[in-house]
Amino acid sequence: MPELPEVETVRRGLEVQVVGRRIERVEVGRERTVRRTSRQALVDGLTGATITAANRRGKYLLCPLDTGDELMVHLRMSGRLLVADAGTARPPHTHVVMHLSGAPAQELWFIDPRTFGEMVVFDPANLAVEMPDLARLGVDPITDGLTKAQLGNILRGRRRQLKALLMDQHVVAGVGNIYCDESLHLAKLRPDRISDTLTTREIGRLHDAVLSVLSLAIEAGGSTLADTQYVDLEGQGGWFQVHHRVYDRAGQRCLTCGKADIVRIMSAGRSTCFCPRCQR
């Protein structure tokens, strides 16, 4: 579910609501959520610790603790973080509950029906060993800043379909299925175009499109689809879905040219929507 803009929205919520608070007590239900280590490791790593910051790299949330360790949360497909008043009824699939210090008494919940998401406390000094996936993450267009030259090198350095390349977290971190399709449409590039065939002008368009789509989506608080799965820390949905021009619009008229219908293909193992007239 959540891609860079949704994770960034959650991060901002954590910054306002959770940073500076101490975790008094931790309950871990489903062990699968903490499969990288164990229930005990998460409880021991968080209990008594104060969250000192909320950072993001790609789709990874990274919260440094005053113990020197760091909490990593990845929402994967269906994970949600929610702040709620203590004692509020917990929704189904609430796998981790963190009791926070301060008034009013509140809890930070990790909810995840599909259980692909995960939480882990790790020592940042051992990043390469404990978190190899995180260590190999590519450039984050927002936090690292992605220059045109950088993107040019990424594209020219390989011979891959744009869809697969942009979604590869080891290359560009944070772009998922929605924002990939939306960026390619804005850039007027087909998802199956081969990366090293782009002209300088096209590279420029793609660079502008990725940054503009991600920035606008962050401003809109991300995309909340019909299933309302994604909500921010306070349970509020985002609004970027009203700006989607191709995602989930197969068979409908292209909003840009008004002449062709949006087409759906499978690319990089994912449902991919584009306008065959606008995108070349």
Add this chain to the structure above:
DNA sequence: AAACAAACCTGTGCGC
């Protein structure tokens, strides 16, 4: 090197 399929799970929507 890159494309593809399957795996991990649960829930929902659709056709019959």
Add this chain to the structure above:
DNA sequence: TGCGCACAGGTTTGTT
């Protein structure tokens, strides 16, 4: 109404 199948914001692993 109910059943079975396809599919879903992600990532890893193994195979061509």
